[in-house]
Amino acid sequence: MNERQISGKDVILKAAGLLEVKLVSAVAGYPVTSIVNLFRNDDFWADNTFWMINEKVALETALGASVAGRRSFVLTKHVGMNVLCDPLVTSATHTIGAGLVIIAGDDPGAKASQNEQDSRYFGPLAEVPVFDPATPEKLFDSLKEAIELSEKASIPVIVRVTSRLLESFCESALLRPKGSVPPEFDRSVWDYTMKGKHQRFHSMSYPLMGDYSQSQDCLCHIDTTKTGIISSGYPACLVEKFIEESNSRISHLALDMVYPLPIKKLKRFIDHHEYVLVVEETEDYIESHISIEDTIKGKSTGHIPHGKIEKEHILHALENIKKTHMDKVVNPETIKERGPRSICDTCPYLPLYKVLGTIDKPIAGDMGCSILSTSAPLQAVDTGFALGSAISVACGFKGKGIAVIGDFGLAHTGMQGLINAKSNGFDLLVIILQNDVAAMTGGQDVADLTHVLEALHDDIEVVDFAEKIKERELQALLMEKMEKKGISIILAKGTCPKY
Numbered sequence: 001m002n003e004r005q006i007s008g009k010d011v012i013l014k015a016a017g018l019l020e021v022k023l024v025s026a027v028a029g030y031p032v033t034s035i036v037n038l039f040r041n042d043d044f045w046a047d048n049t050f051w052m053i054n055e056k057v058a059l060e061t062a063l064g065a066s067v068a069g070r071r072s073f074v075l076t077k078h079v080g081m082n083v084l085c086d087p088l089v090t091s092a093t094h095t096i097g098a099g100l101v102i103i104a105g106d107d108p109g110a111k112a113s114q115n116e117q118d119s120r121y122f123g124p125l126a127e128v129p130v131f132d133p134a135t136p137e138k139l140f141d142s143l144k145e146a147i148e149l150s151e152k153a154s155i156p157v158i159v160r161v162t163s164r165l166l167e168s169f170c171e172s173a174l175l176r177p178k179g180s181v182p183p184e185f186d187r188s189v190w191d192y193t194m195k196g197k198h199q200r201f202h203s204m205s206y207p208l209m210g211d212y213s214q215s216q217d218c219l220c221h222i223d224t225t226k227t228g229i230i231s232s233g234y235p236a237c238l239v240e241k242f243i244e245e246s247n248s249r250i251s252h253l254a255l256d257m258v259y260p261l262p263i264k265k266l267k268r269f270i271d272h273h274e275y276v277l278v279v280e281e282t283e284d285y286i287e288s289h290i291s292i293e294d295t296i297k298g299k300s301t302g303h304i305p306h307g308k309i310e311k312e313h314i315l316h317a318l319e320n321i322k323k324t325h326m327d328k329v330v331n332p333e334t335i336k337e338r339g340p341r342s343i344c345d346t347c348p349y350l351p352l353y354k355v356l357g358t359i360d361k362p363i364a365g366d367m368g369c370s371i372l373s374t375s376a377p378l379q380a381v382d383t384g385f386a387l388g389s390a391i392s393v394a395c396g397f398k399g400k401g402i403a404v405i406g407d408f409g410l411a412h413t414g415m416q417g418l419i420n421a422k423s424n425g426f427d428l429l430v431i432i433l434q435n436d437v438a439a440m441t442g443g444q445d446v447a448d449l450t451h452v453l454e455a456l457h458d459d460i461e462v463v464d465f466a467e468k469i470k471e472r473e474l475q476a477l478l479m480e481k482m483e484k485k486g487i488s489i490i491l492a493k494g495t496c497p498k499y
């Protein structure tokens with residue numbers, strides 16, 4: 001790396017300035033937290049970058065900015081896409097104003113996530129464009145085109161990133177801005193019925209998306225060999241490195257925009273070759289659209305694994321390209337191989353987890369630190385479906401359910417579960433780990449919701465975990481609460497020594 005080079009993360013910061021973005025709304029989580037920290041540490045951006053309590057409100061705030069003619073970026077990890085999906089899906093036919101780009105951080109390999117989902121699928125679901133750039137230069141171009149297309153088609157646009165892209169470098173001087181005045185929301189769209197809005201979308205916005213995709217300036221070299229590779233995202237870099245290092249004569253079509261897919265471009269490329277390998281992360285998104293042809297090899301034929309791709313996967317697939325199918329290697333990774341995830345030795349809540357591990361009932365955990373207590377020796381909580389899910393999950397248990405949730409999980413979406421539990425009369429013991437930070441994602445501040453809880457519920461017991469707590473006393477308290485009808489809340493106050 002030389003002094004003029006900047007990383008994929010810096011490209012996003014730089015692009016925000018050059019593209020005259022006015023608002024950045026974000027929810028912490030790997031791999032986007034470090035990008036947002038760059039914005040928060042920048043003098044200008046510090047006042048215009050917000051840690052939001054959840055992804056739905058993050059997108060809604062950006063939609064408001066867009067209506068008012070202010071360009072915006074929303075930064076979220078892939079699972080956050082599930083949470084913002086509601087306003088995202090309706091925004092395409094609603095129409096917006098100024099450019100709005102959702103930067104979705106995927107985690108192939110699930111290094112720090114509860115799954116490996118592929119954000120590209122939100123394109124066809126919400127009918128919004130998706131870019132999947134391979135390099136930091138391409139990332140800049142994608143952000144620029146995303147803003148432009150967002151304003152022309154009046155829809156949000158998704159740009160998918162992964163950690164390897166964010167940690168790659170490019171020449172800073174290559175980045176060029178493109179000036180234009182952002183539009184405001186045109187409320188004449190309300191002249192249409194809801195059905196009419198969908199018809200307007202398909203006659204005006206969708207064809208524009210198709211034109212952008214078909215005319216995208218993607219990397220494409222066609223060799224005279226029988227084999228070609230189609231890729232998108234960071235795996236396109238791996239393919240290029242593989243071709244260079246192995247001195248192979250292989251054609252390569254690397255797509256930057258993956259929704260809508262440039263079908264004509266793909267067909268021309270496929271027609272040129274006897275075998276076509278699709279190399280993509282995380283799912284078989286492109287492949288599933290084109291695998292009607294027998295020539296296509298990839299994840300569905302067992303040539304390429306799901307999840308994170310490495311160069312050796314490409315070599316192995318090419319060595320076996322003539323095979324119709326390959327045996328899929330199914331060797332699910334275990335906790336033993338990767339090393340156990342556990343609660344920190346200095347965690348003030350350790351005595352609580354020890355007591356919870358002795359309870360012979362299911363305990364709903366959440367996607368905060370409580371998820372670290374699932375493995376031996378603690379084996380304290382039993383579930384961890386999604387951030388903010390613990391309270392509603394426990395409502396489905398037999399008898400009085402037990403939920404353990406962090407204060408960030410409560411603010412994120414857990415509070416709705418608590419309101420629902422009250423309005424439906426569920427019996428519940430809710431243990432809220434109140435340490436005032438989102439400890440799993442880097443110690444972001446969390447709002448104190450104690451007064452809201454007090455307004456909703458009577459049975460609230462505050463336990464100070466800064467004091468030395470005896471496990472016997474904790475056990476007795478939990479038993480006492482479990483014998484009571486209704487909703488009992490234990491506010492477990494503690495300080496995370498990490499933050």
Ligand code: SF4
Nearest residue numbers: 343344347369439496
């Ligand atoms: S990060 Fe903090 S709250 Fe989480 S387990 Fe470690 S010490 Fe406990």
